[in-house]
Structure formats: structure tokens, C-alpha cells
Amino acid sequence: MKEIKDSIENSVKRFQKASPDQLIGISTGFERLDDILGGFVEGTLVTIGGRTGMGKTAFALNLLRNISIENNIPSLHISLESTEQLCTNMLIACTLNVKYRGLLRGQLVAEEWEKMDKGLPRIANAPVYLDTKSTYTIDDICKTVEESVQEHQVKIVFIDYLQLIFAKTGFTENRYLELNYITRRLKALAKEFNITIVLLSQLNRNAEDDKRFEHRPVLTDLRDSGTICDDSDVVCFVHRPEYYHIYQDEKGNDMHNVALIIVDKNRLGYTGDAVLNVDMASRRFFESPLDDNMMDGLTSGLDIPIIGQPF
Template identity: 45%
Template sequence: MKKLGIFKYEYVGERAIQSGFTELDKITFGWKKGELIVIGGRPAMGKTALAISLVRNIAILNRTPIAYFSLEMSTVQFMNRFLSNVSNVEINHAELYSEKEQALLDDAEKIIEDAPIFLDDTPALSIQELRTKASRLVREHQVKLIIIDYLQLMNTSGMSYSNREEEVSVITRSLKALAMELNIPIIAFSQLNRGKESREGIEGKRPQLSDLRESRTIEQDADMICFIHRPEYYKIYQDEKENDLHGMAEIIVAKNRNGKTGNTLLKFSSQFARFDNIADNIIH
């Protein structure tokens, strides 16, 4: 009993990584060491924007070292979005900025350069490559969180499987094992199936666990599963609590092995690839 009590104290008292989104952190109590967190969303829901916003909140505002594996975007593409996110200046490729906008971009660049962010844009990253790189980053740079954008672009490097679901099963199981081995949380973003597109009504458009692509294995291996849902995308502009949903995104915590589930709203600014906490007049 004494030994169990010590473990309980250490678990409850450990420092979880906060997302920086107040209402979301009230649901999750942060991301704990050894957890695999999967965040799913359909195209155009803002998966990469949320990933970048998490990097801003955790690495820039809280100074927590992060490793970000960008399988979909190059370093240049990532930096353009990240600069926009941090500066609140829309990146235009004509590079015609006002003096104020240019100053904001210059300041954002300095802030990003000074932040403990380690970016890797290796395409089609294998689980073996990830393990090698992540282990080195944790050992040499004390990285406390890994973000992968996104799960379905990973592979197992030369190993053959009867179907893609079997390969994803190996990937998710390996990610969970890596999180436990390195004793840090790993966040993997994930695509969703198109099944919910045909469902009707407000509730019908909300993602479900079964919408995860190769869902059976992901649902089993992940400690926490969250979804990004933008009702405005489906021309739904008000929820059942009469909240105005223009420019809003719902973050749904659909599974939480070590805590509670629930949902909350965040402000979404697509032009800045940015998620933010919202005003206090929103009804939760």
C-alpha cells in the first residue's frame, strides 16, 4: 500500500505539458509523459494551423523544447505559416508589406529563432528514422514534446504488410512505445475518413472515433484522441447553445485514457494559420 501511494503521488504531482488553450487544458489536464495523443481532422479543418499554434504556445510562450516533424510541408512552407501565426501578418508572396507589417514579421523571425524548436521536414519519414532522431533530440537538447504532422504520411521502411491498416497499426504501436521509452508525450496529427461528409445535421458533421483513417488501431493505441471540427465549413453558424460559430473551431476530446472527455471552442483565423483562446462571453 505504501508503494502504491508513492506511485500515486508521483503521477498526480507530475508536470504535464499544457497546450496553452485554457478550456482545453481544463479537460485534458495537459499531456503527460509517455502518452500518445492523436489529433484528427478532415482537410481544411486546420490541422497544421493547430499544430503550429501548439508550437507557438508551448515553445515560444512556455519555453518548452519541441521537436516538430513536418511530413507534408517543407521548412520554407512551415516557416511562412509560422511567421504569419506569430506576427498576425498574412504572408503574401508578392512581399508587399507595410512598414508596420514588416516590423512585425522581423520581430516574429527573431522570436522564432530564439525559441527551442527543432524542425525536421523529412518526407515519408519511417518509424525507424523517427526513433533515431527523436532519441538524439531528447538526449542532446532535452526535447519534452514531439509533434508529427501527419501520421498517415509515415511508413515502416521496407517492411511489407497485407494492407495499409496493418502498417498503421505498427506505426501507432511504435509511437506509443517511443513515447514511453523517451518518457515524453507524442502528438500525432491524423487524417479522417470521408464517412461523416454524408451524415446530416449538426451532430452528424461532428467527427467520431470511427472516422479515423485506419481507425481501429489508432483508437486502441492512443491514450488521447482529439478532433478539430469547424461547423462554419459545413455552413453551420450557430450551435445548440446559441454560440456564434463564425470563425470558431470546436476541439473535441473524444477519448482520454487518463482523464475526462469533452469539447471546447477556439477562435480560428485561417489567414494567419492560427488558433486562439476565445472571449469569456462564449457559453461552454
């Protein structure tokens, strides 16, 4: 236990150092997303949901690129779905802006090989740690995270993805309760080590309903877990209208190569949409220099502002 006066002293010190332009957490590397979230805050669980094909794994690796390769902040990427080599290849592609399939096949043009020669040392020297075991229990994850924090001072952990984690090895009769237990453990883990845990999650098939407006995901679409919204401090979705053959919004804005990062829950800030561009050939998410009128049009057509209301 701590006396309240000690906590107040710590809070006052942070208030004194704060400024209107300063984020409260680690920058995501995307200005529009930072405007909503205030960055990734220590001690929090952030869930990123998305249907298959939306690019949530690629988006997570783009965040890792911005945080660790561009800003030298130690991170751990735990993938229960991909191999170490596939994760590395995708990270190379989105960092150096080279075609992912061309990279896998060794079919790059001269300009891309030049990018590789110049850029690979920067990636190799970044404080990025990968763990891609084929089977994973929540106890394994907790142990790996603890070791990464103690040995490498990791500040943010990405886990891809929730539905592949088990409480223990073997068959479970109640998967729903098991996943609830897992999300609670992950939230406690983030608090214990004062880090940010970014958890990827699949969505159920409700998002595919043709009656849904632009198939836009909502909190109830999170698959298999009733407490994931309760345990998560932030819940956001990766949504590409183009995937559903929607090429214009209601304002007539072009939705080709556009990804909406929909922040639907945020205990520490605002909810709303961050509009990014995406190049799926290189698995790269990026911001374009759109003018304010264009940005307002893109989001107002969806009835959600770039910065919405506090949760």
C-alpha cells in the same frame, strides 16, 4: 523491475507537490483545452484528427508556438507533408499574427513588417527543431526522436501525419496492419523516452455524410487504423462548422471563425469541447474573452459540456 514501494514513494512526492490549479502535464496554451486534458502528459500518445481543410496542421503549430516559443519547452516537429520553409512560414504567421499568403508573397503592410522586425528574434531563439524529410519510415522517426531527446532534451514531438508513415520503404500489401504497427511503435516510443507524442491523422469520408449532425467527427472516422484509438491516450478532433456552411448552432450562437477542439477520448481526464477562435488568414487559433453564458451556450447546443465525464 521495480518494487512497488519505490513507485509509491514517487507517487507520494508528486501528490505532495500537486495543487488544484496545477496541470498534470505541459500546458497546451489554451485554458479551455487544459481544463479538459490537464495538459500534455509525459509518456502519452495524443492523436489529433481532422478532415482536409479543418486546419489540423495549423492547430498543431499553434500548440508548438504556445509550448516552445511562449514557454521555452523544447519540441520537435516532424512533417512528412510540408517543407521546412512552409512549416517555418506558418509558424511565423500564427505567432506574429500576420497574413500567411501575404508572407509567402512578400506583400505585408507596414504594421506586419514591424511585427516581423520585433518578433522574429524571439522565434529564432526558441527551442524548436524541424525535420521534414520527403520519405519517412517508423524506424527513421524513432531514431530522430531518440536523437532529439538525447541532444536537445525535447519534451514533446509533433508528427504530421500518420498516413504518410511507412513501416519500411517499399510497397506493403496490408496497409491496415502496417498502420496498426506504427501507432503501437509510437506509443512505445512515448513511454520509452517519457515524452508526449502528438500525432496528426486524416479522417475517412464518413464525416462528410450529410446525415451526420453538423458533420461532427467521431472516433470511428479515424482513417485506416483500427488500433489508433486503442493506442492513443487522447484523441481529439479539429472541427470548424463554418467549413460546412453552418454559421449558427442550435442556441443561435455565431459559429463564424469558431473551431471546436473535440476531445473524444482521454484516459487521464475528461472528454468534451474546447471552443477556440480561428483566423485562417494568419493560421492562428486563439481564445477570446467570452463570458461564461456564451461558452455554455456554444457547447450545450452541441450536447457536450466544456468539461464532460471521465473517459
